[in-house]
Amino acid sequence: MLKPVSEKLHLPAVDHEILKLWEERKVFERSISEREGKQDFVFFDGPPGTNGLPHIGHMMQSALKDLWPRYKTMQGYRVLRKAGWDTHGLPIELTADKELGFTSKLDVQKYGEQEYVDYCRTTVFRFKREWEVAIRRIGRFLDLENAYATYEPYYIQSDWWTLKQAWNLELDGEARDRALRLGQSPRYLYKDYRVMAYSPRTGTTLSNFEVAQGYQEVTDLTLFVKFKVVGEENLYLTAWTTTPWTLLSNLAVACGPNIEYSIIERAENDKRLIVATARLEALKPILGDYRVVGTRTGKDLEGMRYEPLFDWLNLPGTRACSVVCDDYVTTEDGTGLVHLANYGEDDFRILRKMEIPVVLTVDANGLVGEHAKPFAGREFREEGLDVDILKYLQAKGLLLGKEKYTHTYPFDYRTKTPLMYFPRPAWFIRATALRDMMLEANQHIGWKPEHVRDGRFGNWLENVQDWNVTRERYWGSPLPVWMTEDGSEAICVESLEELHKLAHESGMDLARDWDPHKPAIDKVILRAKDGREMRRENFVLDSWFNAGLMPWGQFGYPAEPGSEDLFMSQYPADFISEGQDQTRGWFYTLLACSCLIAKAKMVEAKKAGDQKAVGFWSNPVNWSSYKNVICTELVLDSKGQKMSKSLGNVVDPMLLFEKFGADPVRWIFFATNPWLAKRFGEEEIREAVRSVILPLWNCYSFFVTYAVIDEWKPGQAPSERTELDQWILSEYNRLISEVTSNLDQYDVGKASQAILSFLDELTNWYIRRSRRRFWKSESDADKHAAYATLYEVLEGLVRLLAPFLPFITEHIYQNLVRGLDVNAPESVHLSSYPVADERVRNRNLEVQMARVQEAVSLARALREERKLKVRQPLQRMTWVVPEAGAETELAPYVWLVADEINVKEIEIRSNDAGLVTLSAKANFKVLGKKVGARMKEIASLIEQLSKEHIVALDGGNNISVGGVELTPEDVLIRREELEGYAVQSDGHMTIALDTHMTPELVAEGLAREVVHSIQSARKDAGFEITDRISIELATESQELTEALKQFEDYICRETLCLELVLTHGTGDQKAGDYDFGLIVSRRSEESNILTQA
Structure with missing residues (x-):
């Protein structure tokens, strides 16, 4: 049977009561087990890291990720909801570095790799309990008992298997030939040495989508530099740089082969400068007064040599410090000549083509090398280094000018330290070869908001770069590639079982519970077919790669027994959700990994003649591992500011749950x-x-x-x-x-x-x-x-x-x-979950009741505006609804409106005649174009229009005035209510209240005011709604006394009053302009409980 409801609702207490009930009755577990054999609704949980505490943004994700699985479960689907933890990568290492006081990889080497990896492992689940508590506290059903973790050996095997699919796929045709010309393997997994975004702080490269998350606007000192041409008296090349520190490694100057360059003489000295003709006007503030003494094309300049800016850049016997032509040079900025150092992608390409030895004056730690004596040991973006370089060049007469320049510069999105572009070896997945698949798959994804599909995400895919999937770090899934010293032979291992077998064949037996992390895996030496040693490529995998393959990695597919069925039954996901920044992160890596696997599976299925598999994997709908995705935005504070510790506006979700409950x-x-x-x-x-x-x-x-x-x-x-x-x-x-x-x-x-x-x-x-x-x-x-x-x-x-x-x-x-x-x-x-019964729907009734509510809302607003209290009855309301048939349709509801608005009579009609007076004036904006010079004359005639003409226009008809046909749009019609009426319109319907008051209406209004006071007194006294009462009311007002006698039956009926006693006196209650006192007593008790109201 029903239990009475408590008057007080304390939501946190309700939460804890329900959490206990769910646990005792195993509600989450049963929500899955009781739907065994039903259709699956698949949800993927983007694995969060647990070495930091959950914040309110995580709780928003938890709420969203809980809503749809609960909804689909109640609709009869089976929803597994497997939790996952991101347990590899830089976030873990940065925590370890902070706690150990490390600032570079040198500290790790001194500490010991094994000790460092062991320490990282201890931080992985430091706040796992807090995460689990927060997840449960917000009411999220999630399988935490069987959560996957990316550092587990079964997951690492899935990493390896995925890479093996890329290893087995190869380019063909012109794409293959181009890769070979670049010295690359044609495989979809290949090694290359190129300039990439590199973090000196963490000692590793970043992928292009990671770089995209860390740009900041900075203002730098930029330099215009002169390069003295060898063999030409007082002739200088010029170049502009936004990164003065790269000048310490300058090895060449590039020009455009078809660009025209002017040789100019400046008025202030006899030195001649080479500048692109198209840049002369823009560089006037830097160049000052000058005259052109000659022109040359870029081809004419090629091979021209210049003196090194610094002594350590003198490389005899090479093409260093010379001019080279390249089409990438433009005249959009700078001088039309570009200084080259090995810290830019195009720079590196050109210098490698010129076969100039690599010179890196700034090393991988971001420090200037010892050979550069004036600047040795300084950090590449250290404050003041650019000024000291400027002074050095100025002293040598090689500074042309300087200026401040505001631009965006890449920072490490995790450490907030500046990145540098640095030549490093790395392993890449050919995302460019998968671009068309990803673009096609993207068209089949349901994006919320929809504009992300062809906007932020689509644009990213259009310009996709090959994915650098390796990092030069320690705590991560190890790259499973072993290679001979000369690189002539290599193998990609796809499972622990294969590695155990290969290690055994090479004379090394690994324990069955052997941990495949660094540094243990680095000790595994395999043998090539000819007996040469093959050592593992010393990289770990990008943790984004770990996350991107979680659709099969969570089950340890394909190495784990039973993982095939699990993977295929849970692929692709029906729904995922994360922040919009994941268009450059998890959303992208999921799609890249699934397209890679789809391509590999198609090739495999075709070879095997498996038509069912061919059909599945050739369908673009299955190329993406998710069908629908919600991109969430930031949670701001109550003032609309981004939450941050520095602003002190970060909220602790757990405190909020205990104060307000989780539901709100x-x-x-x-x-x-x-x-x-x-x-x-x-x-x-x-x-x-x-x-x-x-x-x-x-x-x-x-x-x-x-x-x-x-x-x-x-x-x-x-x-x-x-x-x-x-x-x-x-x-x-x-x-x-x-x-x-x-x-x-x-x-x-x-x-x-x-x-x-x-x-x-x-x-x-x-x-x-x-x-x-x-x-x-x-x-x-x-x-x-x-x-x-x-x-x-x-x-x-x-x-x-x-x-x-x-x-x-x-x-x-x-x-x-x-x-x-x-x-x-x-x-x-x-x-x-409830299912709508269309047989119960009555759409006409819905429409009519909406009209009723609209009328009531309009009338209430009108009462409030005119200070006509709702408890004061009025005699009449006119309800103007212009639609044909409205009077008949709305007639059954007149009593309802009358009761709500507290009026005695309601008339429904189609016009407001007799309620307002109409007047008209010209709509100058519209009419001016039509009548031109006659505007003043026609406007005067409009103001003299008859009532019949105005009514005609108001009804949507045209009229003729002064030989001009006027439409309703040409005229502005004003309405003024008649005396004794309050009129309000919302453009659709009009309400008119008759404001004339009679003594009877006034008396009833007073009675209603008194009833309201009595009901408030009952509530304040804590009476039950069924309690019968006695009332003693004291007033000095004869008018109020007469009103109460007249409406005594009404008052008693409304308040469950058995006895109403009127006395002479006063009190602090009010009805209209009259004061009264009130005593309410409960009749059902021997000693009355009295409330002086």
Whole structure:
């Protein structure tokens, strides 16, 4: 049976009660086991790192990642929800470095690789418990017991198998020939030595999508430099650089072969400068006054030699310090000549082609080498280094000019330290060879918001670069490539089993529980076919690569027994969600890895003649490992600022859960679409409580309160229902349709707004209009219909809201449903999601009731504007609705509007004649174009229009004035209400209230004011809603006394008063302009409880 509802709602206590219930009844586990054999809904959890505490942004992700799995589970799907942890890579190493006080890889070498790796392992799950607690606390159902971790050997094997697929795939045709010309292997996994973004702080390269996340705007000192030409008196090449430190490694100057260059003499000296002709005007502030003494093309300059800027750049017997032509040089900026050092991709390409030895004055630690004595040991972007280089060049007469320049510069997005472009060896996956597949697959992904598909993400794919998947670090999945010293023979190992076999053949036996991490794996030496040693390439894998292959890595596919079936049953995912920055991260790596595997699987299936597999993997829908994706935006503070520790506006989600409960926090993340930045703070949480939690709770409390009194139980459906009952059932089924449709389209914002709208209709219209049906003492068919209708709606609403608000809905369900039916599912989350019954929908009734509500809203606003209290009855309201047939359609609802607005009569009509006076004036903006010079004349005629003409225009008809045909758009019609009426229009309907007051109306208004005061006194005294009372009312006003006598029956009926005693006196209560005192006593007790109101 139903239990009475507590007056106080403490959401955190509800949360803990429900968490205990879920655990005791194994609700999450059963939500999976009870759907064994059902269709799978697949969700992938992007693995977070657990060496840091979860923040509010993580909680937003948790809420979203919980909503759809709960929803689909209630629809009958099996949803596994396997958790995952990102346990490799730089975030782990940076934590270790910070705690160990390390600043470079040299510190690691001194400490010991094995000791360092062991330390990294200890930090991996440092905050795992806090993560698990936070995940459970926000109400997320997630399989934490069987979570995958990227550092486990089974996962590493999946890394290796994925790389082996790339190793086995090869380019063909012209692409193959080009790779070979570049000295690359044609495999999809290949090694190259190239200039890449490199972090001196961490000692490793970054992939291009990682670089894209770290750009910052900086202002640098830039230099215009002169290079003295050898064999030419006073002739200098010129170049501009935004990175003065690269001048320390200058080895050549590039020019455009077809660019015209001017030789100029400056007025201030006899030195001649070579500058691109197209740049002369722009460089006037740097060059000063000059005259052109000759021109040459870039081809003419090729081979010209110049003196080294610094002594250590003198490389005799080479082409160092000479001019080279290349088409990449433009005249868009600088001098049209480019200084070359091995710190740029094009620079490196050109210098390698010139066969100039590599000179790196700034080393891999970002420090100037000892050979560069004036600057040795200084950090490449150290403050003041650029100024000292400037002074050095100035002293040698090689400085042409300087200027400040604001531009974007890449920083390590993890350490916030500047990157440098540096030539390093690395292993790459040919993402460029997969680009067309990725672009095609992207068109089949459901993106939220949709513009990401062809915008941020699509643009990224169009310009995709080969993916550097290796890092020169320690704690990571090791690259499984062994190679001879000369690189002539190599092998890519795809599993631990294969490695054990190869190691055994090479004379080394590995223990079965051997850990494949560094440095142990570096000790494994394999043998080539000719017996030569093959040592492992000393790299670990990009942790983004680990994350990108989690669709099969989570199961250890293909090495783990049973992983084939698991992988194929859980691929591709129906839904994933992460922040928008993951378009450069996880979303991209998932797609790149899945396209790689799809291509490898297609090749394999065709060779095997497996037509079923060919069909699956050749379908672009299956090239992406996810079908739908939500890109979330930032969670801001309540002022709209980004949360940061430095601003002190970071919130602790666990504290908020214990203060407000988890449900209102969840609701904030659902109330507006998650791809929009949202403000978050305590006031926003309170608003969530006010807007959704309390309305739901109040509906539930209202129902249970009266159901307990009447001992009501569900029974046979009512034979007849009022139009109000039919309407709320129709609206409820419309809600189900809207929420289901929007959730199926991953539009939680629209779903949430539909819920808020319905809750408002349920509480502020249906229940408020039905209160008397529950209050009345007789238990007739109408009362039963009211109970049955509200119960049907509430029971379904609790199930509908369960994925959004899992705690409060479970709490309500246990009483509202389980309290009346012990055979009902043990949890709302084990029940079914409501399905709309179109047979119950009455769309015409929905439309008419919406009109009624519109009229009531308009009339209430009009009362408030004119200070006409709602408790003061009025005699008449005119309801103007211009649509044909409106009078007939709305007539059945006149009584409802009258009761809501507190008027005695309502007239429905199609025009406002007799309520307002009409006048007209010219719409100068429109009419001026039509009548031109006659504007003044026509405007005067419009102001003199007859009432009939104005009515005609107002009705949408044209009229002729002064020989000009006027349309309704040519005229502005003004309405002025007649005296004694208050008129308001919303452009669709018009409401007119008759404001004339009679003594009877005034008296009734006073009685209603007194009833309101009595009801407040009952509430303040804590009386039960069924308590009968006695009232003693004291006033000195004869008018108020007469009004109370006139409406005594009404007052007693409304307040459950058995006796009303009027006395002479006063008090602090007010009715109209009259004061009165009030004593309310409960009649059912021997000693009355009195409340002086």
